[in-house]
Amino acid sequence: MKNLKKSCRIILLLLLTILSLNCSSSDESAEPLTPTNPNTNPNPSKITTYNADVKSIIDNQCISCHTIPLAEGAPFAMRNYAETINGVNRDLVLRVKSNGVNVMPPAGRLPQATIDIILDWEADGFKEK
Known part of the structure; x- marks a missing residue:
């Protein structure tokens, strides 16, 4: 009986160790979304x-x-300022800045000068006019 308890503890410890190693939060296939710095x-x-x-x-x-x-799986419209702000609230800026698989537009990353305009808009508080 003592050996059975000891074996169960060892097995449980081993399973917990394996489970904790497999529950890593990193995903090497996707670029992590990092918060933007509004001071930039x-x-x-x-x-x-x-x-x-x-x-x-x-x-x-x-x-x-x-x-x-x-179209093409887009989850929201961006036909005007209000709809674009909805996109901003759904990580639009992070996806535009991305170098990974989540980049917008899907055809490829925008030129840095264009991204800088969007980052400048963010830094200025997403003003409409």
């Missing part, structure tokens, strides 16, 4: 707004999928 402003001498700077990027790069009806 690629163009501090300019106030970037949706209407003046970002809408044209959305219209040229995003609207083909993020419209009504939604």
Whole structure:
């Protein structure tokens, strides 16, 4: 009986060890989404707004999928400021900055100068006008 308890404890300890090793939070296939630093402003001498700077990027790069009806698996529309802010609240900026599998647009990462406009808009508080 004593040996049975000891064996059960060893097996339980071994299972817990294996389980803890398999429950790692890292996923090497996807780039981790890291919070943006609102103090990072690629163009501090300019106030970037949706209407003046970002809408044209959305219209040229995003609207083909993020419209009504939604296309290519897009989960939300981005036809105007309010809908684009909905996208911002759903990690749009992180996906635009990504170098991994979650990059937006799916065709490939935007040029850094375009990403900087979006980051500047973020740093300026996602202003509409």
